[in-house]
Amino acid sequence: MDNTRNNTRQWVHGLTALILGLFLLGISSSLGVVKNIVDLWGTLLSVPEYPAVVMREIYLDWRAWTRDKNSLNREVKQLREENAQLRIELAKLTSGKIYSDDKNSESKTARVTLRAPMSWWNEIRIDRGEVDKITQGLPVFYNGYLIGRVSTVSSMSSWAELITSPSFMIPAVIEETRELGVVVGDGNGTVLMRYIPAGRGVKDGMKVSTAMIGEQLPPGLPIGKIASEVSSGSDGYATYRIDPGADLSRFYTVSY
Amino acid sequence: MLLVILWLIQDFLTVFGGGGMQVPGLFMLGIVYKLLFDDGSDDSLWAIWAAFAGGILWDLRWVGIPGFFTLAHVIVVLIVLQVWGMIPPQARDSGNTIIVFMLMELSQLLPPMLPVLILGGNIGWTFFLIQQAYSLPAILFTMYIYLKRVKDSKKV
Numbered sequence: 001m002d003n004t005r006n007n008t009r010q011w012v013h014g015l016t017a018l019i020l021g022l023f024l025l026g027i028s029s030s031l032g033v034v035k036n037i038v039d040l041w042g043t044l045l046s047v048p049e050y051p052a053v054v055m056r057e058i059y060l061d062w063r064a065w066t067r068d069k070n071s072l073n074r075e076v077k078q079l080r081e082e083n084a085q086l087r088i089e090l091a092k093l094t095s096g097k098i099y100s101d102d103k104n105s106e107s108k109t110a111r112v113t114l115r116a117p118m119s120w121w122n123e124i125r126i127d128r129g130e131v132d133k134i135t136q137g138l139p140v141f142y143n144g145y146l147i148g149r150v151s152t153v154s155s156m157s158s159w160a161e162l163i164t165s166p167s168f169m170i171p172a173v174i175e176e177t178r179e180l181g182v183v184v185g186d187g188n189g190t191v192l193m194r195y196i197p198a199g200r201g202v203k204d205g206m207k208v209s210t211a212m213i214g215e216q217l218p219p220g221l222p223i224g225k226i227a228s229e230v231s232s233g234s235d236g237y238a239t240y241r242i243d244p245g246a247d248l249s250r251f252y253t254v255s256y
Numbered sequence: 257m258l259l260v261i262l263w264l265i266q267d268f269l270t271v272f273g274g275g276g277m278q279v280p281g282l283f284m285l286g287i288v289y290k291l292l293f294d295d296g297s298d299d300s301l302w303a304i305w306a307a308f309a310g311g312i313l314w315d316l317r318w319v320g321i322p323g324f325f326t327l328a329h330v331i332v333v334l335i336v337l338q339v340w341g342m343i344p345p346q347a348r349d350s351g352n353t354i355i356v357f358m359l360m361e362l363s364q365l366l367p368p369m370l371p372v373l374i375l376g377g378n379i380g381w382t383f384f385l386i387q388q389a390y391s392l393p394a395i396l397f398t399m400y401i402y403l404k405r406v407k408d409s410k411k412v
Contacts, residue, residue: 006300007341013301014334017308021330024312025323034322041316048264052271059272 007149040155047113088209091220107141108132113157121164121189124148126254129156134256145245146210146221150256163191163223165247171211172223177202180211183223183242189249191223191232191242198238204228208242209253262286263310267317278387280394283310284332284363289398291336292348293355293405300337307333311367319371328367335362354405360398364391 028034109222110132114125128134138150140160146164149170160170164185172183172193181196196202206226212219227243262282269279276396287303294300311326319325338360343352384390 009301010304010334010337013304014330014337017304017330018327018334021308021311021326024326025321028322034320038320041313045267045317049267049271052268056272056274056280062276192329 013224014195038068052254062217067187080176084207087175087220088222089220091209109255110140110158111253112251121162121185121187121248122167123151123159123161124254125157125159126159129154130156133153134158137217138256139221141221142246142248142251142253144222146217146223147244147246147248147254149217149253160254162248163244164189170217173211173219174202174226175207175209177206181240183208191244192241193226193242194237196238198232198236198239202226202229202240232242258290259283259306259310263313267314270318277389278368279363280391281367282394283314284367285332285360285394285398288330288336288360288363289368289402291333291340292359292402294340296361303333303337304330322330325367325369327353328370331370332366335359353399356402357395357399360395361391364395 018100037108065087065154108128110126110128113127114122116123126134126140133151134150136150136153139146140148140150146163148160148165148168150158152159163170164186164187165181166185166187169182169184171180173180174193174196176201179196179200180200181193183191193208204226208226210217210219210221210223222245224242224244224246227241230239230241232238262285266279269282273279284307291300298400307329308326311324311329313320314325324341326333329332339355339359343355359371365387376407
C-alpha cells in the first residue's frame with residue numbers, strides 16, 4: 001500500500017517537474033527576462049569558474065609555446081644544414097682563390113709516384129713540385145675529400161703527409177653540431193677526431209670538415225663522416241673514428 | 257552538498273574544456289548513485305527536484321534556454337526510480353551490475369542528446385564515441401565506488 005502511494009507521489013512530482021520544464025522551454029524563448037537571468041547567473045558563476053579560465057589560458061599558452069618551439073627547432077635544424085652547405089661552398093671558393101694560380105678555380109691533378117710500404121699510412125710522393133707552384137701546407141684531395149697536405153717540396157716533386165699519419169693534426173669541426181676537435185691519424189689507417197665534449201649529441205654519419213681556426217688549411221674542406229665513438233674518457237671528452245670520404249687504399253692520383 | 261560540489265566540478269571542467277567538450281555529467285551520476293541506495297521511501301522525491309534545479313541551472317549557464325537539461329534530468333530520475341523500484345530490495349545488492357551500469361549510462365547519454373533531438377542536428381557515431389570517451393571513465397569509477405560500498409555493507 002505504501003509502495004503504491006510512494007509510486008503515485010513520485011509520478012505526480014515527476015510529471016509536475018516535466019510540465020514545468022516544458023512550460024519553461026515554451027515560454028523562455030519569448031521572455032526577455034530569461035536573458036537577464038542567464039547573464040546574472042553567468043556573472044555569479046564567473047567567481048568559481050575563474051581558476052578554470054586561468055588554467056585554460058595557461059594550457060593554451062603552453063600548447064602554443066610547444067608548437068612554436070617545435071617549429072623553431074625544425075627551422076634551426078634546416079638553417080644549420082643550409083649553413084653547413086654554404087660553408088663548404090664558401091670554403092671551396094676561398095681555397096680556389098688562394099691556391100689556384102690562374103683565375104679558374106679548377107683543381108689540378110698530380111700522380112702518386114711513391115708510397116713506401118714502411119710509411120704506407122704516413123706519406124706519399126707526387127710528381128708536382130715548385131715549378132708547378134706547389135707550396136708547403138697545400139691541401140691534397142682525392143674525390144673531393146681532404147687526404148693530406150704537402151709537407152716538403154722539391155723542384156719536380158713533393159711529399160704529402162696523409163691524414164692517417166699520427167703527426168697529421170688539424171683542427172676540424174662537426175658540421176651539424178659545430179663542435180670543434182682535432183683530426184689525427186693513428187699510423188695504421190684509422191682517422192680519429194679527438195677532444196669532442198662527451199654528450200653533445202654527436203651521431204654517426206655527421207659530416208666533418210676543416211675548421212676556421214686552422215691557420216694552415218682553409219675552413220670547410222670536407223674530410224669525412226663520423227663512423228663511431230671510440231672512447232669517452234673520464235676527462236669528459238670523447239674520441240670518434242672518422243670514415244674518410246676518400247678511399248685511402250685506392251688512389252693513384254690526387255688533386256690540389 | 258555533494259551534488260552542489262559535483263555540479264560545480266562539472267561546470268569547472270566545461271569551462272576548462274572551452275565549452276565544446278562533452279564533459280561527463282557528474283551531477284547526474286551523483287543523483288543516480290544516491291538513488292541506488294535509496295530505500296524507496298518519500299525521501300526519493302528530493303532527487304526529482306534536485307535534478308530539476310541542477311538542470312535548470314545548467315541550461316541557464318550553457319544552453320541559454322531553460323528546459324532542455326531540466327527535462328532530461330527529470331526523465332532520467334523517473335526512469336531510475338521506476339526501474340530500481342521494480343527490483344525487490346533484497347535482490348538489489350547482488351547480480352544487478354548490468355542494470356546499474358545501464359542506469360548510469362542513461363544518465364550520461366540522455367541529457368546531452370535531448371537538446372539535439374529537440375532542436376535537430378546530427379547525432380552520429382562521432383557524437384556517441386566522443387561522449388562515451390569522456391563519460392565512460394566517470395561511469396566506471398562510480399560503479400567501482402558503488403560495488404565497493406555494496407561489498408562493505410554485506411560484510412557488516
